Amino acid sequence: MASAALEAENITRRYRSSGRGVEGVSLSVAPGEVLGLVGPNGSGKSTLLRVLSTAIAPDSGAFRVCGLDGLRERRKVRARLGIMVDRPTHYGDLSGWANAYLFARAYGVPEEKADRALRGLFEHFGLAEYRDEKAKTYSYGMAKKLALIEALAHEPAVLLLDEPSLGLDYTSRLAYQRKLREAAENGCAVLLASNQVDEVEALCDRVVFLHRGRAVAEGTPEGLVSSLEGLRRVVAALRNPVPYAEVGEVPGVRRVVPEGRGLVVHCEDRPGIVAGVVGAIVRCGGDITGLSVERPTLEDVFARLTGEALRGEDEA
């Protein structure tokens, strides 16, 4: 795919100490496209992003950014990347603004342009009133927003984002999503590592599932979800958690997953199934305070493909 802004072929990177990492992952992202990299903790998302950001070398495989060789032309490649890693680090004694300004200048943005871009971004992310405060006084969410500003200010051709919205409040999340869409509309290719499926479904044109270091499926969110035609999830909020084994025995129920105090029941979309599920929950002693019947999500697709959950119960 000659037109891809980011193209990775057969990337393998194993950590010597654990023997884990990523294996044989290939993907491509076109200009203006948002590709979601989805997988549970430890599936290899960050490792792949570390390789693609040139922070670590792969054991084998190759990648290109805007046609440049990711291994032989690292400096030029870096200049085209906007990177936001999971744990942002800053010069703590410098102000947020000074951190971002240094970044933009290091990427070669002329003074006036850097000033203009940063003013806009600090305003957009609600950091304008904190711009002159030392970065070490920033909260986790603020530091994340600062890292997003640093990733965006030089208008990179390719954005590599690792769980960008984790730790952001609702308003900041919307601001980040708007900015991401805007960047893509302006031709930026975005690789977004996340296991927040609602966000991935809302933002991504395509999705690659990672499982134990390997890419196990790829498709549009809609295409992947429609592969589960005929399935539904019944989400029951309960006043108290209950032993729920009997719910799993209702004909047509595939899986029961506790979420907080409630239950998510994955089942076939057949007549009478909701009544059957509700009856079983009540017989288990469940006091239902809320009930909804929903279509499957990417989370369900992942579970179907791998037999494993995308997120732990406490993250649901």
Ligand SMILES: Nc1ncnc2c1ncn2[C@@H]1O[C@H](COP(=O)(O)OP(=O)(O)OP(=O)(O)O)[C@@H](O)[C@H]1O
């Ligand atoms: N520095 C390291 N040394 C040894 N093993 C590592 C190292 N970093 C990651 N790993 C292992 O490599 C695998 C992939 O980890 P990675 O951080 O890429 O996953 P991830 O999908 O980004 O997870 P998370 O969602 O928790 O951020 C895991 O099994 C992890 O234990």
